[in-house]
Amino acid sequence: MKTTGERIKDIRLELGETLEEFGKRFNTSKVTVFNWEKGRNLPNKSNLKEIAELGGIPVKYLVSTNSVGERIQRIRLENGYSLNTFGIEIGKRLNSERVKEGLYQGGRMGFHYLIKNA
Numbered sequence: 001m002k003t004t005g006e007r008i009k010d011i012r013l014e015l016g017e018t019l020e021e022f023g024k025r026f027n028t029s030k031v032t033v034f035n036w037e038k039g040r041n042l043p044n045k046s047n048l049k050e051i052a053e054l055g056g057i058p059v060k061y062l063v064s065t066n067s068v069g070e071r072i073q074r075i076r077l078e079n080g081y082s083l084n085t086f087g088i089e090i091g092k093r094l095n096s097e098r099v100k101e102g103l104y105q106g107g108r109m110g111f112h113y114l115i116k117n118a
Contacts, residue, residue: 004063004074005039011055012037026050042073045080 002010012022012033019030019037026033026047035041042063043051052059063074076086 001064003039004042005037007055007057007062008033008043008051009037011051015054025054042077045077048077 012019015022017025019033023030023033026043028047032041036043042048048062049059052062055062076083079086081089
């Protein structure tokens with residue numbers, strides 16, 4: 001099963017656009033689009049909707065995945081959490097002291113720790 005990033009890249013390539021051209025559609029940089037395609041970040045909810053429309057696919061298909069990290073990111077986006085806030089909220093709910101310590105050191109760092117160790 002393809003990742004969300006791979007599907008985004010497929011849509012961009014079907015449109016015949018460079019990273020920069022695709023980024024301009026969403027008022028973002030080519031680096032951000034590259035990170036979407038590599039699964040490092042996901043677009044916000046409105047951008048996901050627009051990307052799905054460009055590809056002629058439902059948003060649910062665009063974001064469906066078997067990747068735990070991507071599912072966690074999808075949950076974060078669906079609930080409107082920033083990286084920092086989400087990391088802190090997850091830390092509050094986890095039982096593992098080691099993970100809590102990593103999350104409380106900084107929400108953004110904690111979020112990436114959680115993704116890598118999911």
